[in-house]
Amino acid sequence: MIDEDLKIIEEKILRGERLNFEDGLALFRCKNLAAIGMLADYVRKKICGNNVFYNVNCHVNLTNICVARCKFCAFGRDENSTGAYAMKIDEIISLIENALKSPNMGGLHVVSGLHPTWTFEHYLEILNTIHKKFPALYIKGFTGVEITHFAKISNRNVEEILKELKSAGLQAIAGGGAEILSDRVRNLLCPKKATADEWLNVAKIAHKLGIKSNASMLYGHIETIEERVEHLIKLRELQDETGGFQTFIPFPFLPKNTALENKISQTSMWDDLRTIAISRLMLDNFKHIKAYWVMLGVPAAQIALNFGANDIDGTIHKENILHEAGASSPKFLTEEKIINLIKEIGRVPTLCDCNYNPL
C-alpha cells in the first residue's frame, strides 16, 4: 500500500469518520506498522484515555471433555482419553478457595469443554453453588458456543437459558468461541460448534436481557485478511444495534498440539500488533480492546498497549487452555507485575470487575 492510502484513512480517523471494509483491507496491506499503531493509539486515547484495565481473577475450566473437538484446540479431549478431566463440585470450591488467598481477588472466568453427558441443570447447579458460597465474587462465564450447546441439550431457547444463568449468578458472558465469523472457515475447522449466526444470536439476546458480553477473534490460521475484516464489521454491526459488547479480544492462533500443528506456524508479533491496532481502528463503537497476555506473551502485550489496547486481562491464577497449545507465557501474573508493566509505559493501572466497574 502506498502512503497516499494511509493518508486518506488518517484523515477519516482524525475527522472521527467510520472506516469501511476497503479501509480495513488497506490497513492490513500497509507495511507501516508504527503509523498504524500511532493512529490506533490516538483513537484509544480519545475513546478511553490513559487507564489500563485489569482484573485480579481466577480461570475455572470445569472440564476439557468436549464433543466439538475443533481443529484449532489443544485443550479438548474425548471422554476416555488420557488427560481428560471433569471437575467435581468440591474440587471447584477448593480451587476457588485457594485463589482467594490472593488479595483483591475479584472474580471468576468460567469456560469449559462441551461435556457429552452433563446436563444444563448440572452446569446451573455448579453456577448456583459457586455463587452462593462466594457471593462477593463476580462470575463471568460461558461463551456463545457453550450457551448454544446448553439450548440444544435442554431443548430450550437461548433466551430461557440466559435468564436461568443470570438468575443463578452469571454477571457477564465470556468472549470466546467467535473464532472467525465465517461459515467457510467454521465448516473446515469447527463444524460441530455454534455457527457464526448462532454465536452472534447469543450475544444479541444476552444484550437485550441486560447481560454484557465480550467478543473475540481467533486469527492466524486458515482465514483470509478479508475474513478478518468481515469479522470485525459483523461485530461492529451488532454493537451498533445493542451496545452490549464490552471488550474485543484478538486471539492469535497457537498451533502447538492442535490438529493444525504441522500445517500452520504461529503468528508473528508483527501480525499480532497490527491486528490489535486495526481492531481498535475498525471497532469504533467498542470501549475496550484487550491485549491478552497469555497468548501474546507479556512483552508483546505491554507493547500492544501502545497499539490501541487499553485492557490487559487479569492475574488469571492458573491458565490451562492455551498452555496446552504451547503458550510460553507464565500461567499467572501477580497483581504487582501487572501494575508495574502498566506504569512502566506511563499509563494508569485500573483494577476493575468483569463489567469494567473500577474497584
Next chain:
Amino acid sequence: MDKILKSAREKISVGERLNFDEIIALYNENDLLYLAESARRVKEFKSGKNIFYTINRHINLTNVCSSNCPLCAFQCRSGDEKAFTLEIDYVEKILLDAKKIPDLNEIHIVSALHPEKNFDYYLDVVKLTKKILPNVRIAAFTPVEIANFAEKSNQTYEKILMTLKNFGVTNLLGGGAEIFSPRVREIICPKKISADTWLEIMRIAHKLGIKSNASMLYGHIETIEERVEHLLKIRELQDETHGFQSMLLFPFQPLNTELGKKFNLQRVGAWEDLKMIAITRLALDNFENVKSFWVMLTMPIAQLSLAFGADDLGGTIGEEKIIHAAGVTTQKNISRADLEKIIRETNYIPVQR
C-alpha cells in the same frame, strides 16, 4: 511541550542532527511510536525497502580469558571444567563444514583473551580461513582482542591490523565497546581496554581501510546520560573516519554473570529494546545501518525492530556460544529461508550481504 523537545521534533522533521539534550528529552518523553515512525523514515531514507542479512558461521575459538569481566557469562579461567580452546585441526573441521553452507559469505570470529595463546595462533586461524574459504568475508576480532595481540606480540596496533588485513581479515567486529563511561567500565569490565583505546583502534583500522561495526551494551548499571554520551562518541569518530557500517545494540543478559548477581539485575524489557533501537537510529545520523541482533533480542522483537529503524537482522550464525552462556533461550541458528520469510512478512525486501 518543553523547548528542547520541540527543537528535537523540529530537527527530526527536517532531518537535522540531534544534540545530547535533545536525545535525552526524546528518551524521557517515552513516545514509543513517534520514535518508531521517525526512525523508520530515517531507515527508509538510508536503505530504502532493503533489510540486510548475512549467511555466516560464528566461531568462538576459546572461552579462557584473562580479562574476566563481571558482565560476561562466557569467560572462564584456565583449568575450569567448562574451559575450551579450539586447536587448529578442529577449526579446520568447522571451516570445511562451513564450506558446505550454500551462499556462505562471512566467517565471524570472536573469542576470549586466552592468556597462553599468542598472536600466531589467531593469525593461523585467519590464514586457514582464507585458504579454505578464499571468497568469504572474514569479520574477526574486536578492538579488545587487537589490543591483546599487540601487547602479547609487542607490536603496535597498526602493525597488528596491517598484518591481519594482509592475511585476509576484511572487517573488524564491533564488540567490546560496552559503555564508554570510565565510571561504568571500572565496575563492569575493570581489566578491559579503556574507551579511548577502543576508539583509537577503530580509528586506525578505518584509516587502513578495514571497516567495522560499533556497539553498545545497555541495561545494566549505566545511566541514560551515559548511553547517550556513548552514542555521541561513536558518532564523533564516524564523522572523522566514516569507517563504521552498522551499529549494534546489546541488551545486557544478566543470567550467570557476576554483575547480574551483584546488582540483582533483570533483563530490560522489549519496550526498552525497541525504544533504544529507534533512539539510536535517530541519534546516529552518519551511520548507514542499525543492526538488530536477533540472538539477543529474540526473533519476534528483532522482526518488530524493523518497524523501529533497524535494517539489518544479522546472520544465520551457525552456532553461538557467548550469549547463550548468559542463558538466552533463542535458537543457536536460523535458516536462510526462515530469515527471508520473517523479513518479507514486514513487506521489506531481504538482501544478502
